Amino acid sequence: MNILLDDIPYNDSLYPFGVLQSPVHVRIGICTILEKWKTFSNHAIFVSSQTKDLPASFQKMPANVIPSVKFFDELNEATDTLPSTHDCKVLEYPWHIFEYNNWAIRQDFQLISKGKTSADISSTNQLICPENIFVEEGANIMFSILNAKNGPIYIGKNTEIFEGSMIRGPFALCEGSRIKMGAKIYEGTTIGPYCLATGEIKNSVLMSYSNKAHDGYLGDSVVGSWCNLGAGTSNSNLKNTAGLIKMWSKEKNAFIHSGYKSGLIMGDYSRCAINTSFNTGTVAGICCNIFGNLTPPKYIEDFTWGNERYIFEKAISDINNWKKMKGHEITKQEIESLQKIYQTK
Numbered sequence: 001m002n003i004l005l006d007d008i009p010y011n012d013s014l015y016p017f018g019v020l021q022s023p024v025h026v027r028i029g030i031c032t033i034l035e036k037w038k039t040f041s042n043h044a045i046f047v048s049s050q051t052k053d054l055p056a057s058f059q060k061m062p063a064n065v066i067p068s069v070k071f072f073d074e075l076n077e078a079t080d081t082l083p084s085t086h087d088c089k090v091l092e093y094p095w096h097i098f099e100y101n102n103w104a105i106r107q108d109f110q111l112i113s114k115g116k117t118s119a120d121i122s123s124t125n126q127l128i129c130p131e132n133i134f135v136e137e138g139a140n141i142m143f144s145i146l147n148a149k150n151g152p153i154y155i156g157k158n159t160e161i162f163e164g165s166m167i168r169g170p171f172a173l174c175e176g177s178r179i180k181m182g183a184k185i186y187e188g189t190t191i192g193p194y195c196l197a198t199g200e201i202k203n204s205v206l207m208s209y210s211n212k213a214h215d216g217y218l219g220d221s222v223v224g225s226w227c228n229l230g231a232g233t234s235n236s237n238l239k240n241t242a243g244l245i246k247m248w249s250k251e252k253n254a255f256i257h258s259g260y261k262s263g264l265i266m267g268d269y270s271r272c273a274i275n276t277s278f279n280t281g282t283v284a285g286i287c288c289n290i291f292g293n294l295t296p297p298k299y300i301e302d303f304t305w306g307n308e309r310y311i312f313e314k315a316i317s318d319i320n321n322w323k324k325m326k327g328h329e330i331t332k333q334e335i336e337s338l339q340k341i342y343q344t345k
C-alpha cells in the first residue's frame with residue numbers, strides 16, 4: 001500500500017512549527033511524525049509537499065495524526081485500506097505537542113523496544129522499575145536516579161547523563177544529547193537529538209540541536225530546533241488565577257484558549273538572554289533574539305531582535321555561528337526558506 005501524508009493544510013495551525021519544515025518533522029514522543037511512519041510501517045510513505053510524482057494509487061492520511069501502537073499493528077496487516085484512527089492523537093495546535101507527549105512517549109517506547117534488549121546500565125545509578133528503562137548502545141549514565149515506575153524511560157544512543165540527575169518517566173533522551181549535572185526532569189519530557197539540557201524541566205519537548213544548558217524552569221513547553229535558552233531563563237505555565245490560558249494562533253490570527261497549563265512555544269533558530277522570564281502562554285516565532293529589561297510579550301513575531309526587526313544578513317550570520325558550535329553550517333536551502341518568511345513581513 002502507498003500512503004500519502006497530507007501535510008499542506010497544517011502550516012499555520014501548528015505555527016511556529018511546520019513553517020520552515022514540513023509538519024511531518026515535528027517531534028512528539030521519541031520520534032518525529034515522519035520517522036514514526038517510516039520506521040514502524042511496512043508500507044511505502046510519501047509526503048504531499050515533498051513528492052513530485054505520486055504513485056498511481058495511494059491512501060491519504062492527514063499528517064497531523066499521531067499513530068498509536070494499535071494503529072500500526074493493524075496497518076501492517078492491511079493491504080489496501082487504512083485502519084481506524086480512533087485511538088490516535090491529532091495535533092490541531094502547537095500546544096498539543098506537549099499535551100500529548102506523555103502518551104506519545106509511551107507509544108513510541110513500545111514500538112522501539114519491542115523484541116530488543118536494553119544495553120547495560122552502570123551500577124552507580126539507582127533504577128526504579130528497570131524493566132521500563134531502555135538504553136541504546138553508546139549511552140553513558142553515571143550516579144543518577146531513573147524512576148520508571150509511572151512511565152517508561154528511553155535513552156538514545158551516544159547520549160550522556162551527568163552525575164546527580166533525577167529523571168522520572170515517561171521520558172525520552174534522543175541520540176547524541178546530554179543532560180548536565182543535577183538536572184530535575186519530570187514526566188512527559190523529550191530531549192531531542194543533539195540537545196543539551198539541565199535545570200528543572202517538566203512535560204516539555206526540545207526538538208533538536210537546542211540548549212537549555214543552565215538552571216531555570218521549563219514546563220508545558222515546546223522549543224524548536226537550534227534554539228538557546230540563556231542561564232536562569234524560566235517560564236510560567238499557570239496563571240495566578242488558575243484560569244484558562246490564551247495562546248497566539250496564526251491560523252485564527254488571535255489569542256485562543258489553550259487549557260489551564262501552557263508555557264512557552266518557541267520557533268526554530270530563536271534565542272533568549274540570561275534570566276529571561278516568559279509569561280504564561282508565550283509564543284515566540286522563528287529566528288527571534290529575545291533580550292531587554294522587560295518581560296517579553298506573549299506573542300513575539302518572527303525575526304524580532306530585542307524591540308526591533310532583525311537585519312536578515314545579521315540573522316543568518318548569527319544562526320551560522322550557533323550551528324558551527326555543533327559542527328554544522330547553515331545551508332543554502334535554509335537561507336532560502338528563511339528569506340521567504342522574512343520577505344512576507
